[in-house]
Amino acid sequence: MLQFDRHRRLRTSAAMRDLVRETHLNKDDLIMPVFVDSTINGKEEIPSMPGIYRYSLDAILDEIKEIVDLGIKSIIIFGVPEKKDEVGTGAWEENGIVQQAIRLIKKTYPELIVIADTCLCEYTSTGHCGILKDGIVLNDKSLEYLTKTAVSQVAAGADIIAPSNAMDGYVAAIRQGLDEAGFKNTPIMSYAVKFASSFYGPFRDAADGSPKEGPKDRKTYQMDPANRLEALREVASDEKEGADFVMVKPAMAFLDIMREVRNHTLLPLVAYNVSGEYAMVKAAAANGWINEGQIVYESLVGMKRAGADLIITYFAKDVAKKL
Ligand code: PBG
Ligand code: ZN
Structure with a gap:
């Protein structure tokens, strides 16, 4: 008699598979x-991100309404200012x-969770995420402007x-700044594990945030994609400094890091x-080479399986339509 396990018993029908599924995508997990953009009127599609648009102030509520109507509870917002300068004034002016x-958004949709991406690169004439001086992106000086933002x-x-x-120290600096301004209850979602990645290419076109002066890349402040232990050190620092969420970014090529961070933190984890990642899937799907819906599902469920609790994704609206 052959002796073996019959794993297929639990795969015999869709209902059986539903019963034993270990990981689920929920609308509550999605952040859009x-x-x-203050330089346009209406909306403009981002060429390398089909289906994603930049909106002027008077057009933005149309997009927010769609997001809210789909049952998505949270957005993360990025801006393109009218003009840039060395200290990124557009990032922190009232x-x-x-x-x-x-x-505008909070007045109209008070329930929607609005997450603000806090950085300077879209606002500095140098295109760097901090203050550039003599070819170096200054750490502590940059913290002052980041905190103001x-x-x-x-x-x-x-x-x-x-x-x-x-x-370094941005969570500590922002926590102190918020507390002193009376915002003790505002959480910080740290981009704790942020790799210096070419996967940000389309975003930098969209938000006009590529380095223009000084170093040609962000490798002196963002992480080397080859490193794993360093990711855990970054998480440990941000936890100690008071982060309320930690993030791993990008996601698809870094799912081992996601799992590793999950096993080392008790904080909510964001992918x-x-x-x-969005552009690659869209391009292949436009050619009829892949099944977009299924590829997106597999990718996002993989992030959750790897340990993510929340996912920031340009596919959020598409996914919410199916859930
Ligand atoms: C700003 C910022 C970037 C992204 C999010 N916030 C770009 C960068 O660090 O160069 C990338 C988002 C994406 O690629 O979707 N620092
Ligand atoms: Zn930046």
Whole structure:
């Protein structure tokens, strides 16, 4: 008599498979990115991200309404300012494009969780995430401007601050700045594990945030994609500094890191399914080479299986339509 296990018993029908499925995607897990642009009128599609648009202030509520109507509970907002300068004034001024958008969105949809991406790269003339001096992106000086940015975003109504500039000590600096401004209850979602990645290419086109002066890349502040232990050190620092969420970014090529971080933190873990990941799937699907819906499902469920609790994804609306 042959002796073996019959794993197929649990796969005999769709209902049986539903019964034993271990990982589920929920609408509550999804965070939709939104771009608000002060240099355009109406909306403009991002060429390398079909289906994703930049919106002017007077058009943004159309997009937010769609998101809310689909049952998505959270967005992350990015801005493109009218003009850039060395210190990224557009990021932290009271009437910056993101601050105006947050006020408008929260006034109309108070229940929607608005996460503000807190960085300077879309606002600096150098295209760096911090202050550039003599060819170096200064760490501590950059923290001052990043903190100003965070405080102005919360003052405008942001529910969560998501700093992405990858300077050391940014969680500590922002936590202190928010507390001193009376915003003790505003959580920080840290881009704790942010790799220096080419998967951000389409986003940088969309938000005009590529390095223009100084170093040609962000390798002195974002992580080397080859490193795993360093990711755990980054998470440990941000936890100690007071982060309320931690993120791994990008997601698809870094699922081992997602699992590793899951096994080392008790905080909610966020996966960022980034612009390049979106662009690749869209391009292949447009050619009829892959089944987009199923590829997206497998990718996102894989992020959750790897340990992510929440997923920032440009596919959020598409997925919400099916859930
Ligand atoms: C800003 C920022 C970037 C992304 C999110 N916030 C770009 C970068 O760090 O160069 C990438 C998002 C994406 O690719 O979808 N620092
Ligand atoms: Zn940046």
